[in-house]
Amino acid sequence: DQQVKQNSPSLSVQEGRISILNCDYTNSMFDYFLWYKKYPAEGPTFLISISSIKDKNEDGRFTVFLNKSAKHLSLHIVPSQPGDSAVYFCAASAWYNAGNMLTFGGGTRLMVKP
Amino acid sequence: EAGVTQSPTHLIKTRGQQATLRCSPISGHTSVYWYQQALGLGLQFLLWYDEGEERNRGNFPPRFSGRQFPNYSSELNxxxxxxxDSALYLCASSLAGNRNTEAFFGQGTRLTVV
Structure with a gap:
């Protein structure tokens, strides 16, 4: 039973346009959400996070939106750059999780075309 | 500052054998997490060690085990x-047991079982 789902395995966007990556979750106990980016042959690197007390968090070109009622979050990248081409993982943490245990989605491969 | 390092990078084993994977966390980090990424799937939480103790494990059989040494490095067996079991095994480290602190990942060990 997947508690975090990324329904789009891949996304192709033109350079300069907006990339929108989506993530849905089922566990209402999740209260902290993160996005990680992964290049081939490298480990995932942290990108941006959001607490459930917020509905938006912005960091430069990256903005994460959280819709708690819909159990949905999205990552917006504006403007998209070829270097953003990577696999993006959505992850969540429940309030009862001690430490930093995360539940990950299956990932979305983003391709930004020059 | 050195990041999370994992060894070996690649490992090929025969069915029925044992595999040992190693992880060195970032200096000052006492928590180590192990994740499995099977082909086409997201990261699945395996084990969490903190201060030498196993704090939690994911939904994996007992033949997946590990330990954490006094220097906070860790082994997954x-x-x-x-x-x-063929998958990418990722190790992550974070500051001691603090929820929602950033977890830093290593580059992973690709285990192939033939």
Whole structure:
């Protein structure tokens, strides 16, 4: 039973346009959400996070939106750059999780075309 | 500052054998997490060690085990290897037991079981 789902395995966007990556979750106990980016042959690197007390968090070109009622979050990248081409993982943490245990989605491969 | 390092990078084992994977966390980090990423799937939480103790484990059989040493490095052991154990194994470290602190990942060990 997947508690975090990324329904789009891949996304192709033109350079300069907006990339929108989506993530849905089922566990209402999740209260902290993160996005990680992964290049081939490298480990995932942290990108941006959001607490459930917020509905938006912005960091430069990256903005994460959280819709708690819909159990949905999205990552917006504006403007998209070829270097953003990577696999993006959505992850969540429940309030009862001690430490930093995360539940990950299956990932979305983003391709930004020059 | 050195990041999370994992060894070996690649490991090929025969079904039924044992595999040992190693992880060195970032200096000052006492928590180590192990994740499995099977082909086409997201990261699945395996084990969490903090201050030398196993704090939690994911939904994996007992033949997946590990330990954390006094210097906070960690080992993941997989006994009686099965073909479906073939995956990328990722180690992450974070500051001691603090929720929602950033976890830093290593580049992973690709285990292939033949």
């Amino acid at each position: 997989v006994n009686a290897l099965e073909l479906e």
